[in-house]
Amino acid sequence: MSEPVLSVRGLVKRYGERTVLDGVDLDVREHEVVVLIGSSGSGKSTLLRCVDLLEELDDGQVLLDGRDVSDPRVDADVARRAMGVVFQAFNLFPHMSVLDNVTLASRVVHGVPREQAERRARELLTRVGLAEHATAYPDRLSGGQQQRVAIARALAHEPRLLLLDEITSALDPELVGEVLALVRELAGQGRTILMATHEMGFARQVADRVCFLDGGKLVESGPPEQVLGDPVHERTRQFLRRVIDAGRL
Amino acid sequence: MTGVVRAGVVSELHRERLAYRRSRSRRSTAIALVSTVVFAALVWVAVTGSPGWPRVRQSFFDPATAWRALPAVLDGLWLNLRVLVVCEVLILVLAVGVAALRTLRGPVWFPVRALATGYVDLFRGLPLIILLYLVGFGLPGLRLTGVPNDPVVLGGIALVLTYTAYVAEVFRAGIESVHPSQVAAARSLGLGYRKTMRLVVLPQAVRRVLPALLNDFVALQKDCGLISVLGAVDAVRAAQIQQAQSFNFTPYVVAALLFVLLAIPSGRLADALSRRVADRQGAR
Numbered sequence: 039m040s041e042p043v044l045s046v047r048g049l050v051k052r053y054g055e056r057t058v059l060d061g062v063d064l065d066v067r068e069h070e071v072v073v074l075i076g077s078s079g080s081g082k083s084t085l086l087r088c089v090d091l092l093e094e095l096d097d098g099q100v101l102l103d104g105r106d107v108s109d110p111r112v113d114a115d116v117a118r119r120a121m122g123v124v125f126q127a128f129n130l131f132p133h134m135s136v137l138d139n140v141t142l143a144s145r146v147v148h149g150v151p152r153e154q155a156e157r158r159a160r161e162l163l164t165r166v167g168l169a170e171h172a173t174a175y176p177d178r179l180s181g182g183q184q185q186r187v188a189i190a191r192a193l194a195h196e197p198r199l200l201l202l203d204e205i206t207s208a209l210d211p212e213l214v215g216e217v218l219a220l221v222r223e224l225a226g227q228g229r230t231i232l233m234a235t236h237e238m239g240f241a242r243q244v245a246d247r248v249c250f251l252d253g254g255k256l257v258e259s260g261p262p263e264q265v266l267g268d269p270v271h272e273r274t275r276q277f278l279r280r281v282i283d284a285g286r287l
Numbered sequence: 288m289t290g291v292v293r294a295g296v297v298s299e300l301h302r303e304r305l306a307y308r309r310s311r312s313r314r315s316t317a318i319a320l321v322s323t324v325v326f327a328a329l330v331w332v333a334v335t336g337s338p339g340w341p342r343v344r345q346s347f348f349d350p351a352t353a354w355r356a357l358p359a360v361l362d363g364l365w366l367n368l369r370v371l372v373v374c375e376v377l378i379l380v381l382a383v384g385v386a387a388l389r390t391l392r393g394p395v396w397f398p399v400r401a402l403a404t405g406y407v408d409l410f411r412g413l414p415l416i417i418l419l420y421l422v423g424f425g426l427p428g429l430r431l432t433g434v435p436n437d438p439v440v441l442g443g444i445a446l447v448l449t450y451t452a453y454v455a456e457v458f459r460a461g462i463e464s465v466h467p468s469q470v471a472a473a474r475s476l477g478l479g480y481r482k483t484m485r486l487v488v489l490p491q492a493v494r495r496v497l498p499a500l501l502n503d504f505v506a507l508q509k510d511c512g513l514i515s516v517l518g519a520v521d522a523v524r525a526a527q528i529q530q531a532q533s534f535n536f537t538p539y540v541v542a543a544l545l546f547v548l549l550a551i552p553s554g555r556l557a558d559a560l561s562r563r564v565a566d567r568q569g570a571r
């Protein structure tokens with residue numbers, strides 16, 4: 039088997055006295071869609087932020103294509119260019135038009151001429167169904183449209199790895215569908231994705247692998263049918279029972 | 288009552304409501320107008336009817352003296368304007384720097400942060416007039432080579448020192464009001480600290496604090512008149528010279544009116560800018 043795109047080894051993250059991530063090991067291979075599940079506060083967002091080097095690690099490593107990017111001697115700004123991130127909310131820059139949001143990184147980080155960057159951005163916006171909103175400002179768009187722009191922005195520099203952090207949890211139920219459809223399409227295109235979500239039904243459909251995170255530890259990991267259908271660990275069962283009771287499966 | 292509303296045709300109910308709203312707003316306007324006129328008339332009668340009014344009018348509002356003083360005061364005001372523009376540019380640049388230093392996180396930056404904080408504490412607390420004396424008379428008193436002794440330059444330095452401290456705090460409030468996930472989003476796109484600051488954080492921060500910035504700008508406009516205490520011949524000093532010659536205070540009133548006129552465009556500019564930003568980004 040080839041080198042995984044992302045490899046997390048013994049990752050530890052503490053906030054003060056609290057250990058939020060307690061020795062997490064995780065591999066994501068090329069074209070694989072890995073879904074993180076777990077209750078609120080289990081550390082899903084923290085894990086994604088650590089992978090994107092937005093947090094300093096307290097121990098362990100993050101390897102991208104076999105290269106240790108968590109080493110302080112590695113330029114994190116450069117390493118991040120291999121990843122595209124979509125957050126839960128407050129994601130787009132409100133003082134820039136949709137087009138400028140999508141082209142910003144290409145123009146100022148990758149030095150692509152504006153004209154070329156905009157051509158590419160318009161292609162992406164067409165693909166996410168927002169071509170006619172290119173010149174609008176983000177707060178004139180609906181939540182679902184904003185999240186689709188954010189996804190287009192994350193795709194603009196062709197990342198090796200796409201990190202999605204509960205990108206539908208701030209949306210109204212009607213808008214969730216349009217965003218998930220887009221993610222499904224990206225997964226179908228063979229993109230490498232690591233995402234956190236509370237949408238279990240969606241996880242079952244698109245995931246190649248589901249990882250259950252609890253108290254900062256990766257408790258269980260495997261194909262969706264197994265983790266969601268017939269979990270090995272008691273904690274996973276409890277979690278899924280609560281999710282089912284809440285009507286989300 | 289559920290008649291079909293055709294395009295361009297307004298229902299009877301709505302027409303009646305519009306008429307009511309119009310009559311209310313006409314009434315409010317009328318009340319405001321009448322009360323303003325009555326109040327102004329009362330003040331006018333009280334002032335002009337006072338026993339000392341003829342003397343006050345002669346020594347503060349003498350048209351002939353005003354006309355004679357005007358060219359000199361205008362000349363002085365031209366100096367104030369130049370000082371204002373140069374100082375404001377320096378203040379904005381330095382203040383952004385100080386504010387950025389104050390928002391640096393992490394123990395490595397402690398000394399820099401402490402220095403910036405100390406600077407703001409000192410110069411925000413120091414009365415401007417005392418700082419003017421210290422810089423204006425103390426600095427040249429050191430007789431160091433290269434230290435300017437032009438009162439305009441020295442006065443400008445004092446103004447910049449004080450106002451940078453104020454404006455830096457305004458910028459800092461703006462920077463800290465930008466949600467941290469905006470920084471995370473920028474960093475995740477591969478932008479470094481400086482580009483994140485310049486392209487993402489500062490533009491949002493400046494828009495939010497624009498009214499406060501323009502307020503400080505107007506305050507600076509009139510505080511530019513304080514450089515007269517160092518002997519710079521600005522509008523205030525020119526008025527003082529005229530007053531000393533004629534024993535009439537009218538030149539001061541002339542200078543005051545000019546300063547007020549100067550402040551009005553800034554106020555309107557502030558309104559227009561805020562409106563433009565609101566229009567473009569939509570109301571939040």
Ligand SMILES: Nc1ncnc2c1ncn2[C@@H]1O[C@H](COP(=O)(O)OP(=O)(O)OP(=O)(O)O)[C@@H](O)[C@H]1O
Pocket residue numbers: 053058076077078079080081082083084085204
């Ligand atoms: N910047 C921070 N400072 C201190 N504690 C933090 C910080 N960020 C997260 N935490 C803590 O870390 C824990 C894990 O948070 P995290 O956001 O990773 O959870 P999550 O699994 O994403 O939850 P949710 O499903 O609600 O988004 C929480 O208990 C949270 O309080």
Ligand SMILES: [Mg+2]
Pocket residue numbers: 082083084203204
């Ligand atoms: Mg989260």
